[in-house]
Amino acid sequence: MKFFVTSAKGLEELVAAELLALGISDIRTDKGGVAFNGSFEEGCKACLWLRTASRVLLVLAEFPVTTPQELYDGVRSIKWNHYLTPDMTMAVDSVLRDSAMTHSGFVALKSKDAIVDSIREICGRRPNVDTKSPDLQVNVHLVKNRCTVSLDMAGDPLDRRGYRLDRNKAPLRENLAAALVAFSGWQGDTPFYDPMCGSGTIVIEAALAAANVAPGLLRERFGFQRWPGHDLSLWKNVLSEAKDSRKRELGVRLRGSDRSPGAVDMARQNAGRADMARFIEFSSADIRTFAPSTSPSMIIFNPPYGERMGEEAELTELYKAFGDLLKKRCAGSTAYILCGNSELVKHIGLKATRRIPIWNGPLECRLLKYEMY
């Protein structure tokens, strides 16, 4: 089977490394994700285990399209009754680029007609459309007149782990937080700190990775579980293997702090839902008082970037304080700071030894590495 794992721009290499670690080796890294050939079981494992990816797509067909009729015929030729019954709901999402057909809404509509007609012909009834929570999410990609039709195996994007019901302002998506930890190379072997933890996403993702917890174990379900013929025993095996590989103990502590007591409270609750509370200590503190208790330590945080007017001056002082505290109190440790404002970064006043481009939604950021000697 052919799969395509989508990711945020800049995270493709991390996703490829994660797939290799799962034993999936027939991979090809592309812009916006990683293609792989594998079994359905490997597709399920990818859904359950990938930390830095966005979606796992099962590719059903690829064909050239320049006219609506070619699109209809291509989509109609797929054996939809393998994935859909008249009692299920479905939705079609379409993305278009550099193609003769230019209206994505029309492409989605035409594809939906082909799917519905195919099921009606076989079953005598048609499935309904539900754009909010469909049983089957179909993706149609039309790029340079080449159409790829896929099913979204996960349904909801993979970053929705399920533990973060409470969000502080400007929370990082879970898969992006996991990517910061992966880029740092932290292996759970030194103390870990996020001194601006907000809702706790970075420190929770770090704990999940260190404890070898498959992030999908926290989700209620995946899209493919609603498909007809879903192999329950295969999925049970994948799940029980993941449950057995969780570590019960960690050799190090993780700590999250934030100056907002409300944020710390949210972070605690999120960590509880992620079953990581026993590994993480949370406290309310200003970063200006931060000092790791041992060295070396790993420090990762994403400070406010100042998107609102009037915040600039206050943030300039805060970024200066980062430089001071890293220099004076963090000797021997490594810090990674995610920042979307290159002007503010200059006020840290230290030389970053690595600058990794990362997109936080549409915002181009840098993950900056500071090694303190």
Ligand SMILES: C[S@@+](CC[C@H](N)C(=O)[O-])C[C@H]1O[C@@H](n2cnc3c(N)ncnc32)[C@H](O)[C@@H]1O
């Ligand atoms: C961009 S948010 C971090 C989001 C977090 N990574 C998450 O996923 O929820 C920045 C956080 O820094 C905190 N903060 C701002 N100034 C601070 C300070 N001087 N000391 C400690 N925390 C501060 C804010 O309360 C906010 O929660």
